Amino acid sequence: MADIIDGRVIARQLDEKTKAQVDEMVAAGLPAPGLAVILVGDDGASQVYVRRKIKACEKVGINSIEHRLPADTSQEHLLAVIDTLNKDKRVHGILCQVPLPEHIDTRLVLRSISPDKDVDGFHPVNVGRLTTGGGGIVPCTPLGVMLLIESVMPDLKGKDVVVIGKSNIVGKPVANLLLDAEATVTVTHIYTENLPDIARKADVIVAAAGAPELVKGWWVKSGAVLIDVGITRIMAEDGKERLVGDIAFDEVQHAAAVTPVPGGVGPMTIACLLSNTVQAARALHGTATDRESLFDDAPDRTMIFRPAIAGDHSLSRG
Numbered sequence: 001m002a003d004i005i006d007g008r009v010i011a012r013q014l015d016e017k018t019k020a021q022v023d024e025m026v027a028a029g030l031p032a033p034g035l036a037v038i039l040v041g042d043d044g045a046s047q048v049y050v051r052r053k054i055k056a057c058e059k060v061g062i063n064s065i066e067h068r069l070p071a072d073t074s075q076e077h078l079l080a081v082i083d084t085l086n087k088d089k090r091v092h093g094i095l096c097q098v099p100l101p102e103h104i105d106t107r108l109v110l111r112s113i114s115p116d117k118d119v120d121g122f123h124p125v126n127v128g129r130l131t132t133g134g135g136g137i138v139p140c141t142p143l144g145v146m147l148l149i150e151s152v153m154p155d156l157k158g159k160d161v162v163v164i165g166k167s168n169i170v171g172k173p174v175a176n177l178l179l180d181a182e183a184t185v186t187v188t189h190i191y192t193e194n195l196p197d198i199a200r201k202a203d204v205i206v207a208a209a210g211a212p213e214l215v216k217g218w219w220v221k222s223g224a225v226l227i228d229v230g231i232t233r234i235m236a237e238d239g240k241e242r243l244v245g246d247i248a249f250d251e252v253q254h255a256a257a258v259t260p261v262p263g264g265v266g267p268m269t270i271a272c273l274l275s276n277t278v279q280a281a282r283a284l285h286g287t288a289t290d291r292e293s294l295f296d297d298a299p300d301r302t303m304i305f306r307p308a309i310a311g312d313h314s315l316s317r318g
């Protein structure tokens with residue numbers, strides 16, 4: 001039987017650390033960290049995600065500031081809102097939920113967020129910092145993926161890791177983090193030839209293709225660690241709806257460990273967002289330690305937004 005890597009438990013551990021950091025800041029007379037969340041339009045899934053993010057802020061003592069804008073908001077107005085938030089000293093993190101309505105240039109909007117408040121880690125400055133060895137804000141889902149892997153495989157040096165998916169939000173940044181951890185990384189996608197053969201050699205598979213149950217049992221080596229980033233609602237044969245990941249969960253019991261869907265990567269994404277917000281606030285207040293400074297090029301692979309919770313392996317297995 002494969003162990004279940006319980007993302008809810010690991011996320012809770014990270015939240016406790018984040019809350020302790022918030023309490024420390026407040027005790028030192030600093031304002032509590034503030035996260036501005038912008039939602040444009042009425043996309044159903046985005047509304048659910050934003051609600052979850054706002055609720056999670058409350059749990060750890062982060063002030064959330066919600067900006068709900070109608071679907072016909074002009075790009076100019078959205079940029080003006082972001083400009084105001086960039087200058088607002090009470091705001092330490094800014095997140096603009098995507099997808100944005102079609103008339104808005106998403107790349108332009110994401111680039112208009114100050115890199116120091118870009119808690120999503122999507123700004124090219126942070127992408128550049130990540131690809132050149134750290135020091136910036138790391139995107140939340142890739143960071144969560146690393147913490148999940150390291151909870152069961154603390155030393156990735158020399159391990160064969162296959163990433164399936166090449167998105168800017170998950171595949172590419174997670175590949176960079178894995179390289180920093182000295183893993184041997186193969187980035188693949190749904191058009192990769194011989195994908196099952198490549199996957200079968202992997203010690204770790206990170207499945208982030210958005211293709212429901214793409215990874216079959218026979219693609220997986222015995223004893224591999226499997227991280228499932230996908231989440232898709234499908235209609236099952238019994239006519240009921242069900243959430244599935246990119247990995248055929250029922251077929252991978254010969255793996256060493258696997259993340260469930262839901263309850264694996266999802267909770268980690270939000271926990272990492274909260275952590276990123278607090279680290280951004282600490283850096284903006286100048287209370288980060290030298291090793292943590294946002295603006296230093298880290299001399300090693302240490303990144304400030306790398307919460308050290310992965311050492312406690314006992315709590316991470318289901």
Ligand code: GUN
Pocket residue numbers: 049095096097098099120140
């Ligand atoms: N939409 C889906 N996931 C995300 C995320 O992590 N950040 C933002 N800004 N939008 C999203």
